[in-house]
Amino acid sequence: DSGVTQTPKHLITATGQRVTLRCSPRSGDLSVYWYQQSLDQGLQFLIQYYNGEERAKGNILERFSAQQFPDLHSELNLSSLELGDSALYFCASSGPGQGNYGYTFGSGTRLTVV
């Protein structure tokens, strides 16, 4: 157990729907990162939050949004889902000033859009 908890582990939904993925960072970590892993795109950085505020943004679609709550857990909201959004979504966390020493990853949420 890495200490980063992601729920749900698997999600199957239809095109056009909206889903919410949840991440609880490792205890004491202030930064949360979201990544999308698909077969054709590899691991793509989506967005980073630090202590509740957006810190960096990557290749995140406008249909996707995220937030980090006061208790530091984070949610990734995916709306108007398309078949191409099927992927593994990873959350990772790092401590204050420890981003450069690597992240701790959760086990991911596998999203299947049908």
Add this chain to the structure above:
Amino acid sequence: GEDVEQSLFLSVREGDSSVINCTYTDSSSTYLYWYKQEPGAGLQLLTYIFSNMDMKQDQRLTVLLNKKDKHLSLRIADTQTGDSAIYFCAESMGNTDKLIFGTGTRLQVFP
């Protein structure tokens, strides 16, 4: 650009050494990392190297960094079947915490 490149596959015999290579693009990267992903699991940090180092050894793992060529390698000594996984290199982007990952190298170890 933000491309980190790796070869896609590597197959080795159990007991041999494995060398996984990576080229990165950002000369200002402060840290470079190697992660391991086993089937159905998240990414596990194996090791990292600071950009002012040439080499780092950690038990069976040896990381070599050639800053001039922006080339990073991971050598696994005495490769075991449990080492079969996908290995990702990653670079930190300048002064940010953002990591850019390579495409991953699938290592297959056969008896």
